[in-house]
Amino acid sequence: MxxxxxxxGMFMLRWFHVLAGVMWIxxxxxxxxxxxxxxxxxxxxxxPAISKVIAPRVLFWFRWAALATVITxxxxxxxxxxxxxxxxxxxxxxxxxxxxxxxxMYLGLIMAFNVWFIIWPNxxxxxxxxxxxxxxxxxxxRIAMLTSRFNTMLSIPMLYAMVSAQNIY
Amino acid sequence: MKNxxxxxxxxxxxxxxxxxxxxxxxxxxYWESGSVTPAAIEKSATDAADAAKDAGxxxxxxAAGAATDAAKDADGAAGDAAGAATxxxx
Numbered sequence: 001m002x003x004x005x006x007x008x009g010m011f012m013l014r015w016f017h018v019l020a021g022v023m024w025i026x027x028x029x030x031x032x033x034x035x036x037x038x039x040x041x042x043x044x045x046x047x048p049a050i051s052k053v054i055a056p057r058v059l060f061w062f063r064w065a066a067l068a069t070v071i072t073x074x075x076x077x078x079x080x081x082x083x084x085x086x087x088x089x090x091x092x093x094x095x096x097x098x099x100x101x102x103x104x105m106y107l108g109l110i111m112a113f114n115v116w117f118i119i120w121p122n123x124x125x126x127x128x129x130x131x132x133x134x135x136x137x138x139x140x141x142r143i144a145m146l147t148s149r150f151n152t153m154l155s156i157p158m159l160y161a162m163v164s165a166q167n168i169y
Numbered sequence: 170m171k172n173x174x175x176x177x178x179x180x181x182x183x184x185x186x187x188x189x190x191x192x193x194x195x196x197x198x199y200w201e202s203g204s205v206t207p208a209a210i211e212k213s214a215t216d217a218a219d220a221a222k223d224a225g226x227x228x229x230x231x232a233a234g235a236a237t238d239a240a241k242d243a244d245g246a247a248g249d250a251a252g253a254a255t256x257x258x259x
């Protein structure tokens with residue numbers, strides 16, 4: 001295999017897609033499985049360590065990993081030539097793999113949209129990165145938490161769709 | 170009523186249920202037309218390649234047989250010629 005041939009390029013791109021996806025979903029699960037459930041148990045005077053130091057860094061890598069996952073995923077699908085059939089959920093060609101990967105792509109896009117346009121703007125208010133009243137902060141924190149939970153819920157079928165498209169269909 | 174997404178356990182449960190629904194939908198859609206899955210297409214391509222390989226092997230055998238026959242014929246002709254030459258000498 002030549003270092004610069006097409007097969008190698010496709011593999012490398014898919015590898016980057018998986019790396020970015022692992023970082024994104026890993027941090028999403030960290031937020032939901034660890035941080036959110038631990039916050040009520042942390043003494044108030046120690047909470048700024050999470051909200052001022054750890055959470056902003058988590059959210060930085062979280063949202064950029066989400067974007068990188070989407071971009072590399074779209075390029076992988078386009079390069080392999082199934083992006084149109086996947087977006088059509090396999091209806092155009094009747095191939096189960098394209099239905100599965102298409103469902104995964106739509107779920108991933110919904111999740112990435114939530115990260116950039118719901119979770120991040122609300123987290124900026126909740127963490128005090130932008131000005132907000134205490135009421136707004138509380139409301140924003142709840143919206144961000146519920147959207148993050150919604151993404152956690154979607155991540156389960158999304159990962160099934162992605163992995164099954166590669167291995168079952 | 171409390172939002173079910175406030176509970177991590179319910180969130181995971183709903184995720185698993187969604188996955189099961191998705192798997193069922195795909196299975197129902199492709200139950201009858203399973204032959205168009207990439208795995209099936211790949212299998213038929215492999216079968217075709219095997220058939221072509223068998224056909225190629227048959228052709229090779231036939232060519233080898235024909236070549237052997239031709240060599241035998243040539244050998245016979247050479248023998249005849251040698252015999253004729255020997256007769257002439259005599």
